[in-house]
Amino acid sequence: MAAVLETAGLTKSFGGIVAVDDVTVAIRPGEIVGIVGANGAGKTTFVNLITGYLAPDRGRITYLGRNITARPPQEVTRSGIARSFQIPQICRSLTVLENVLIALAAREGRGLRAWGPLATPGRERQALEVLGPFGLREHARRPVGELPEGGLKLLDVAMSAALQPKLLLMDEPTSGVSSKEKFGVMETLLRVLEEQQVTVIFVEHDMDVVTRYARRVLAFVEGKVLADGPPDEVLAEPAVRKAVLGLA
Amino acid sequence: MTRALGATLGLLALALGLGFVLPEWVVFVLTLALAKGLAVLSVVLLMYAGLVSFGQGLFFAGSAYAAGFAIKLWGVEEALVAVGLGVATGTAIAALAGLLLARYREIFFAMLSLALSMIFYGILIKAYWVTGGSDGLSIPAPRVLGFALAGAELRATLYALTASCAAAAVYLAHRYMHSPLGYAAQAVRDNEVRVEYLGVSVARAVYLIYLVAGGLAGLGGVLVALNVGHIEPHLAYWTTSGEFVFIALLGGTGNVFAPFGGAIVYEFVRTYAFKYSPYTWQMTLGVIMLGIILFMPGGLWTIYRAVERKVHQWRPSSRPLA
Numbered sequence: 001m002a003a004v005l006e007t008a009g010l011t012k013s014f015g016g017i018v019a020v021d022d023v024t025v026a027i028r029p030g031e032i033v034g035i036v037g038a039n040g041a042g043k044t045t046f047v048n049l050i051t052g053y054l055a056p057d058r059g060r061i062t063y064l065g066r067n068i069t070a071r072p073p074q075e076v077t078r079s080g081i082a083r084s085f086q087i088p089q090i091c092r093s094l095t096v097l098e099n100v101l102i103a104l105a106a107r108e109g110r111g112l113r114a115w116g117p118l119a120t121p122g123r124e125r126q127a128l129e130v131l132g133p134f135g136l137r138e139h140a141r142r143p144v145g146e147l148p149e150g151g152l153k154l155l156d157v158a159m160s161a162a163l164q165p166k167l168l169l170m171d172e173p174t175s176g177v178s179s180k181e182k183f184g185v186m187e188t189l190l191r192v193l194e195e196q197q198v199t200v201i202f203v204e205h206d207m208d209v210v211t212r213y214a215r216r217v218l219a220f221v222e223g224k225v226l227a228d229g230p231p232d233e234v235l236a237e238p239a240v241r242k243a244v245l246g247l248a
Numbered sequence: 249m250t251r252a253l254g255a256t257l258g259l260l261a262l263a264l265g266l267g268f269v270l271p272e273w274v275v276f277v278l279t280l281a282l283a284k285g286l287a288v289l290s291v292v293l294l295m296y297a298g299l300v301s302f303g304q305g306l307f308f309a310g311s312a313y314a315a316g317f318a319i320k321l322w323g324v325e326e327a328l329v330a331v332g333l334g335v336a337t338g339t340a341i342a343a344l345a346g347l348l349l350a351r352y353r354e355i356f357f358a359m360l361s362l363a364l365s366m367i368f369y370g371i372l373i374k375a376y377w378v379t380g381g382s383d384g385l386s387i388p389a390p391r392v393l394g395f396a397l398a399g400a401e402l403r404a405t406l407y408a409l410t411a412s413c414a415a416a417a418v419y420l421a422h423r424y425m426h427s428p429l430g431y432a433a434q435a436v437r438d439n440e441v442r443v444e445y446l447g448v449s450v451a452r453a454v455y456l457i458y459l460v461a462g463g464l465a466g467l468g469g470v471l472v473a474l475n476v477g478h479i480e481p482h483l484a485y486w487t488t489s490g491e492f493v494f495i496a497l498l499g500g501t502g503n504v505f506a507p508f509g510g511a512i513v514y515e516f517v518r519t520y521a522f523k524y525s526p527y528t529w530q531m532t533l534g535v536i537m538l539g540i541i542l543f544m545p546g547g548l549w550t551i552y553r554a555v556e557r558k559v560h561q562w563r564p565s566s567r568p569l570a
Contacts, residue, residue, distance in 0.1 A: 051445070077447035089445065091438035094431070102435055105428040106446040112453055114429040114460065163447065 338466015500547020
């Protein structure tokens with residue numbers, strides 16, 4: 001099966017530190033890929049390179065056969081790659097519904113129309129449909145600031161889901177979420193994304209979350225992919241146990 | 249008819265009615281306030297996107313001079329043509345300046361906008377053989393809808409034109425605020441990163457918002473030129489742009505009507521302060537602004553909101569004006 005995303009020799013340095021070092025991976029459609037690694041291993045830099053937040057020093061990124069290397073975020077997003085953030089990036093002066101409405105207008109290519117309302121009945125219906133599976137429908141009219149951290153994470157992903165991406169990159173989807181909430185949040189996210197046949201790459205520190213939800217794991221150490229495979233195999237490798245988990 | 253359109257038409261009818269009963273000098277002050285209110289509205293729309301412009305005088309003066317040249321030098325007689333030309337000039341200047349300014353935010357945006365308006369001020373002062381230098385230019389009275397008017401008739405007609413333009417701008421600005429671009433402006437203010445990751449270009453959004461603001465400030469400038477009958481470089485000076493920001497804070501940024509409320513209060517306070525305290529009138533305005541910031545940070549619009557809340561409590565079926 002042709003890869004959704006391929007990176008070839010992807011490299012990014014900050015001064016003398018090589019954050020991502022010659023990374024070559026291929027992500028197949030429908031995969032749920034967990035990226036693990038210690039702090040500074042290059043996980044978030046890898047996500048930032050794919051989503052256009054950073055430009056690589058070397059290497060190539062191909063999405064559905066198209067070269068998207070160093071394309072700006074809005075162009076990468078329009079091509080069908082969405083992302084969510086470790087700290088939810090949402091518009092806090094707006095309501096939950098308005099946040100999703102903006103995403104829907106953007107998906108339609110009408111995000112900058114100066115005429116006609118944002119909140120059309122059709123768009124409102126769609127927004128409520130997007131919010132429903134994330135359990136946010138009843139909070140639609142509430143200001144974003146009233147949501148708990150778990151709700152903010154869900155909204156962050158809901159906005160990305162509203163774009164109907166083919167590939168979603170999530171940076172630490174359970175960080176800041178209480179241990180009671182984290183499995184619920186992940187189950188909700190992955191159920192919705194699997195239903196929509198979205199390929200998912202998520203960066204995660206919590207190994208319980210990784211082993212439970214990832215079908216494939218990439219272990220990053222000092223900017224390189226040290227291991228790549230099913231979670232139980234990768235996390236059992238002595239080098240990964242030492243470098244990522246800090247176990248002897 | 250939507251509530252906003254109804255409110256706009258109601259206020260327009262009130263403004264036109266007041267034109268028949270108020271003394272002529274009051275109507276003139278109101279005219280200037282409404283024209284300036286358009287430039288203040290442009291400042292408020294930029295504030296919605298998190299941008300503070302200290303250079304709206306650029307469009308205000310640019311459009312006033314474009315209309316002045318059109319009437320005085322090119323033989324344009326019709327006021328409506330001059331108004332259209334003013335809006336087009338404001339938008340065109342914004343289209344050029346926006347290429348630079350859309351890349352900047354915060355203090356850099358504020359200072360660059362100020363710098364551009366001061367460059368224009370310098371050009372107006374130095375190119376005296378065209379612009380009349382610091383003396384400016386007098387503009388002959390225009391025709392309105394083909395009618396050659398003079399004296400009180402002309403002033404009343406130009407007041408009606410100004411009030412109508414202000415009403416149209418308020419309604420269009422209200423529609424804009426509820427449009428995808430209006431919400432995108434708020435999203436840009438809240439979180440540019442998210443806007444980019446929705447597939448929307450922040451630079452393009454800021455550029456478009458700047459165009460809208462340029463057109464509005466231009467409309468205000470041309471109306472001042474037509475009503476006063478004289479244009480001078482001071483229209484581009486930084487104090488003029490600063491005055492628009494001052495009025496925006498005075499009126500509040502909570503609604504598209506607020507800039508006009510602020511402008512009306514400002515013009516009357518200034519008129520009376522100048523009359524009773526000609527050497528310290530700026531101090532009077534400063535004290536008022538201090539009071540507003542300390543006790544009413546949302547501006548005078550807060551008073552309307554408080555009254556509205558009281559009415560809402562008294563009459564639960566009423567709905568606040570969006």
